Amino acid sequence: MDTKTREWAANFAQFIVDSPSCYHAAASVAKRLDAAGFRRQEESETWDATPGGHYIVRDGAVLAYWIPQGATPKTPFRVVGVHTDSPGLKLKPHPDATTPEGFKHLGVEVYGGPLFNSWLDRDLELAGRVTTRDGRVLLARTGAIMRVPQLAIHLDRTVNNEGLKLSAQKHLHPIWGINSEGDFLSFLADKLGLDNASEIVGYDLITVDAQAPNFLGAQGELMAGGRMDNLVGTYAGLVAMEELVANGGPTDGAICVLAAFDHEEVGSSTCAGAAGPILEDVLRRTHDALGGTEETFRAVISLSNCMSSDVGHSVHPNYSERHDPDNRPVLGGGPMLKVNAQQRYTTDALGESIWEKALVDAGLKGQVFVSNNDMPCGSTIGPITATRLGLLTFDVGIAILSMHSARELCHVQDLLDLSAVMGTYWHGAAYNGKH
Ligand SMILES: [Zn+2]
Incomplete structure (x- = not known):
């Protein structure tokens, strides 16, 4: 493991220690955003859509958005959705x-x-x-x-x-x-x-x-700790957002949004959850402040999309028959696309093309999760966001073991790779040409 990876993982471990609840996680993210020059938007105040980074905190949710120079009511949104709460x-x-x-x-x-x-x-x-x-x-x-x-x-x-x-x-x-x-x-x-x-x-x-994360394995490549679901996505998105801003934002002028929702683990139907209005509030108020109307908002949503990132299941070595025989994601196998015919995950061919482009741009290979048909599939904020806003959405994440345990297990390389692919997603267009 190189020094950058080790450092990245150690910083993530500290982020977990500093974020024992969703409220602490939102505060940890806000603190980093402040340091990166983002401006905190109070929801009771007039909306500021000037170029640069902004964020809101509502309960245990934090939403950050980067508005490029020259943004107009035609500027689409590119959203990375994650969550801050854990069982x-x-x-x-x-x-x-x-x-x-x-x-x-x-x-x-x-x-x-x-x-x-x-x-x-x-x-x-x-x-x-x-x-x-x-x-x-x-x-x-x-x-x-x-x-x-x-x-x-x-x-x-x-x-x-x-x-x-x-x-x-x-x-x-x-x-x-x-x-x-x-x-x-x-x-x-x-x-x-x-x-x-x-x-x-x-x-x-x-x-x-109360125990801090530990690094296991000969090279310390396995990381054990609490709340990886879904501080993994929250932290990967935060670092990707910091790097995006440090590099001046995407060249094609999209508005990049990191939506870290609360209450995913209890179904998202709250004022800070994905089924509530919080993401729409940020998108619509930003759009309105740029001079948009209801009509232009609907037009822009049709050009926008969302990468919903949450942890997924690695093949469990002691229970390998519980997994699909042909799609075998594992720890360290790279960022993961999640597919489900019942739309418990939203991914479809259009979303897959956006994901594939982001992977290629990051120089990475991914893996795919699909359930064994005899095992019912979990779900996440992806379908909820797609339904709530009519936003083209696809579900991704990294493979972990022991999901919903007090201490879960992941591979540190996957953390970096997920963050990198969030960055290229924010930076770039997709193979389908539309987005
Ligand atoms: Zn989750």
């Missing part, structure tokens, strides 16, 4: 409970589709945002404070052969003390420098693995 356990209201033996439990509910077993026996922190009585919104993280302990094998003799069955209500309580003083919100208030728990009026807090 986990969300803190319930009135979270404190104590067992008869004195264990301090926290009440949690399931966010998205985590692999429950992967959350056992890990040192966990809670991270997210808190609202205060004096009207502030604070980012919050506790550091490692708790754990969901697994039942010892002596008390569950059949677990290895018959499988682990976990009730979401009964078996996922994290413990964070025994016979000790204090409630969780008082602890959190103290962490945040607030006088007492009554200053906290609301919170969105989710569990996260």
